[in-house]
Amino acid sequence: MCRIAGFWDRDGDEATAIAMRDALAAGGPDGCGLFWQPARGLALGHRRLAILDLSVAGHQPMTFGDMATAYTGEIYNFREIRRELAAKGYTFTSETDTEVLLKGFHSWGLDVLARCRGMWAFALWDGDRLWLVRDALGVKPLYYRYTDGRLAFASELKAFFHYPRFQPEIDPDALTSYLQYGYVRAPRSIWQGVSQVLPGEALCWGSDGTFTRHRYWDVLTHLQQGEQERAAWLARPAAELEAELTAQLQEAFALRLVADVPVGVFLSGGTDSSLVAALLQERGTSPLKTFTIGFVDGTDEAPAARAIAQHLGTAHAELYCTEAEAQAIVPLLPEVYDEPLADSSVIPTVLLARWVRSQVTVALSADGGDEQFYGYPRYARLQGALRYPRWLGRLGQPPPWVWLVLSRRVNLREKYAKLQGIWQQGDRRSQYETTVRHFLDADLQAVGRAGTGPSAGDDPELSWPHFMAWQDIEGFLAGDILPKVDRATMHVALEGREPFLDRVLVEYTSRLPPEFKYPSGQSKYRLRRILGQRLPLSLLKPGKVGFGAPIAAWLRGALQPLCREYLDPTRLQREGWFCPQTVQQWQADLRAGRTQDGQKLWSLLVFQLWQERWGGCGR
Known part of the structure; x- marks a missing residue:
């Protein structure tokens, strides 16, 4: 896992490329490199977090002939693809997936991605065109700015502050999106003129000035295929499908252990993370490392995780934090999240990532299970x-x-x-x-923002569960859950991996009928059946317990000083984004107990903290 940044700008210079690259040093502390072609103004910058082939042979950007790439991510089945390329006559000088990707692109072009199982974001120069590509589910981020024939790109928005043509002006429509959802929905970013490469998308700029957009993968295609195959799926015995699903899960999870550094698992005590730990532990010869965070004076999932770890025989470790320690993270959030994200579970995620990095270099989480198996209430x-x-x-x-x-x-x-x-x-x-x-x-x-009315868009012929899964995967998962984990882990140079988001696995589960996965509205029914063959389900924490913080209580108590400073009416009036009278009334209602909804005030506070750090202009 690494971070990348660069540009294709005829007036660009090497110093700018280095500054953009090194703005992302936290996510790539193990080395850096630059592919620089001054005649073209083409720069591919790379900060390395060494996971595979820790030697200098894994240095990036990597070149092959007149091709070059700056790549972040992991292709877990790279050895299988490497053997296929070797049979075609390609030779290799490293044990990296980067070299396999580069030579695979040389052989098959964009079709190489159909062979790859993993996560990635990369910039690739093929000798005539520059490609920006993001993985199928959007695990790895990639932003770009393309104006007046000049392109700049980066893994994180903070790198654009070192690009002279970037002007940090907040996009009012992106701000509305943030308030609505708690995150900025792609393809927008919070900044005007900066966009996100969509999950499963490849963008291509040619030397002749052409621009093309390719959507090489989307989950809707597989959900629709499942609807067409529904009768055939339902004609098969449920036990047969369950065994097939188990094999798919085992394969996808095992692939995520590929590394030349220590690997661990975030264990929450819920169904998804417990299943990841159970399936990986039963295939291993040594105890799997598992990690849990608990709160001394708040919601504590550590006891359930501890009982599961003891049953499975993992090498388990716990971190206990006080609410004061968790609250102290709040003012620091803009350093980790350079685009506002109003999910309160960022707080324990940041704490957990910081601690786990002292134990391992790679950590597996269980995101994506809710979306595929209808886990949300x-x-x-x-x-x-x-x-x-x-x-x-x-x-x-x-x-x-x-x-x-x-x-x-x-x-x-x-x-x-x-x-x-x-x-x-x-x-x-x-x-x-x-x-x-x-x-x-x-x-x-x-609060002073314009309403948007009903959202426009397609309504494909999908069952209700499939329709919601499609919306969750393309929206909440890609816009909230994955950025939350990516920024928290990469800020401390910890590689986060998502076993449930294996492309082949998602294609398979998307085709499974809701009647099989969700009988009588029982969420995660099949996952719980598979897990129940490996541990007593009574050990799991009860229900769907979120990982968030008790924000309403904090806003009434320990976070009041921050609210007074950042939601001050005079300040709000000066900046012009939010109506001070409404914000004052919401605070009064919360303090008086007339509402228990702290989410809206939390969203405003997070934005205000972010705005002070990153210098957005008032309206």
């Missing part, structure tokens, strides 16, 4: 809401005393607003987005 809640008559959406608001009495324990007012929004929408995409949004249109208008 909203799958059942949305379909349940749609069973009620739509005329309920025309009901007005109850008297204020109702919220005063009933909202002291739960976010009843916010839940009612979402239900009304769902009932008022006439298409599935808008119903889904109402379910997942933090800020509805009324909230946006109250």
